[in-house]
Amino acid sequence: VLESLKGVSRGRLHLAVASTVNYFAPRLLAIFQQRYPGIGLQLDVTNREQLVRMLYDNAVDLVLMGVPPTDMEVESEAFMENPLVVIAPPDHPLAHERAITPARLADEVFVMREPGSGTRQTMERFFTERGLTIRYGMQMTRNEAVKQAVRSGLGLSVVSMHTIELELETRRLVTLDVEGFPDRRQWYLVYRRGKRLSPAANAFREFVLTEAAVIAPPIFFEAGAKPSHESNPG
Numbered sequence: 714v715l716e717s718l719k720g721v722s723r724g725r726l727h728l729a730v731a732s733t734v735n736y737f738a739p740r741l742l743a744i745f746q747q748r749y750p751g752i753g754l755q756l757d758v759t760n761r762e763q764l765v766r767m768l769y770d771n772a773v774d775l776v777l778m779g780v781p782p783t784d785m786e787v788e789s790e791a792f793m794e795n796p797l798v799v800i801a802p803p804d805h806p807l808a809h810e811r812a813i814t815p816a817r818l819a820d821e822v823f824v825m826r827e828p829g830s831g832t833r834q835t836m837e838r839f840f841t842e843r844g845l846t847i848r849y850g851m852q853m854t855r856n857e858a859v860k861q862a863v864r865s866g867l868g869l870s871v872v873s874m875h876t877i878e879l880e881l882e883t884r885r886l887v888t889l890d891v892e893g894f895p896d897r898r899q900w901y902l903v904y905r906r907g908k909r910l911s912p913a914a915n916a917f918r919e920f921v922l923t924e925a926a927v928i929a930p931p932i933f934f935e936a937g938a939k940p941s942h943e944s945n946p947g
């Protein structure tokens with residue numbers, strides 16, 4: 714016990730997270746760091762494809778991601794809900810429609826993340842599972858770029874709710890009320906099966922599994938809804 718406590722107070726922890734997880738990971742790290750000030754933390758932020766490679770190369774202690782690998786022996790533990798939503802600019806004609814069918818979206822152009830993105834993979838699956846084809850618009854490697862593109866009217870997109878909390882709050886983007894959305898996925902803590910976790914990695918794993926969902930839960934906004942001061946005049 715003494716040995717492992719010593720490990721926790723001194724260790725180093727190398728984490729890699731999906732670009733989408735980056736929207737809440739620093740909040741978790743801030744609290745974890747307060748509790749374990751002696752642990753040196755390194756955070757890499759990248760897309761799913763690179764995260765899978767890092768797991769394969771045994772290059773990191775732990776990975777936080779939305780779509781764990783299926784072709785590799787890994788431990789993956791869900792720790793929080795990851796709702797995916799369809800986003801649009803507030804003045805989009807669909808913004809005030811209710812129960813939009815996925816088929817209706819086949820007429821819309823979609824701003825896409827790059828092919829290595831887990832978000833893109835999930836979005837493509839949603840459409841192909843329903844026999845629908847996506848009309849591919851511009852492709853961008855950053856969630857921030859996708860959000861700006863959608864805001865500028867370049868198309869719709871599907872993103873994790875965690876990436877757009879500020880834009881929803883300030884009404885720069887809205888979520889569309891599409892049947893099947895929010896697509897309620899999960900966030901996962903992932904490491905290679907059989908990997909011996911360091912005391913620092915064990916402490917972080919325990920922390921994420923028990924507390925992440927309390928510290929950084931997704932905030933739900935009613936799809937297409939007007940902010941309360943607009944819908945309640947006077």
Ligand code: PGA
Pocket residue numbers: 731732733734759760761762778779780826829830831832833
């Ligand atoms: P990504 O993140 O779209 O940046 O790959 C999401 C995920 O890991 O699923």
